[in-house]
Amino acid sequence: MTNPKADLLQGTLDMLILKALSLGPLHGYGIIQRIRRMSDEMLSVEQGALYPALYRIELKGWVSGKWGENETGRKAKFYKLTRAGQKQLRVEEESWDRLVLVVAKMRAAT
Amino acid sequence: MTNPKADLLQGTLDMLILKALSLGPLHGYGIIQRIRRMSDEMLSVEQGALYPALYRIELKGWVSGKWGENETGRKAKFYKLTRAGQKQLRVEEESWDRLVLVVAKMRAAT
DNA sequence: TGGATTGCCTTGTCATCTTAGGTATCGTGC
DNA sequence: GCACGATACCTAAGATGACAAGGCAATCCA
DSSP states (O other): OOOSSOOOOBTOHHHHHHHHHTTOOEEHHHHHHHHHHHTTTOOOOOHHHHHHHHHHHHHTTSEEEEEEEOTTSOEEEEEEEOHHHHHHHHHHHHHHHHHHHHHHHHHHOO | OOOSSOOOOBTOHHHHHHHHHTTOOEEHHHHHHHHHHHTTTOOOOOHHHHHHHHHHHHHTTSEEEEEEEOTTSOEEEEEEEOHHHHHHHHHHHHHHHHHHHHHHHHHHOO
């Protein structure tokens, strides 16, 4: 694809969603934009990736969705990080840090 | 799984294999051990992941395999990084760096 | 009125990792 | 002599998870 942006690595999406929601509840469409903004336009999550992921992590109890209205009165489903989700976010961030460290180690190895 | 080791992230395997081979040609079984060693025993690649991956990246021309013998005289297929593979390694490392940067940015965002 | 945007969702496809095998050779210990 | 572990190759089944591509509906605004 020779994408100038960093491609999403399989397995990081959950972490990004949880991270985005750690700034406050949001609906799906907004999550995509928040991730884009938080990453300085470098990551763009596709809807076809997001909604299944939201469903997945809601089943796991990391977020809880509730129908409501956005600021302009439109129907939207708001997702909120649960306590378990906060914990999971820490777990995934630590795991990510470990991987980054290991790859750096590999890089340095001779 | 609460694995103390860093889990392999889908998509990083190719880079690790190319990196391992950048230290010199090696057969499949040895690549697994080299990756383990280079990562301070923190990454372990499964055979069921490695061999398909080798096949895959050989098709792409990043490595070339040739049957030979190891130092003890046993038959083994040695993989060697091609010039295209060296280039690809740089590409993947840059892409990795970009992703690490972006995630760090996400982490810092408010 | 009609396209752009917001907002939800599903389906199909593809790539890739894990698990779990199978084959064969070789060295070592009993 | 033979069992066992290590070395070395490979494959198949299953699950996961991202992407592409679409559909639906409401709203906004030119």
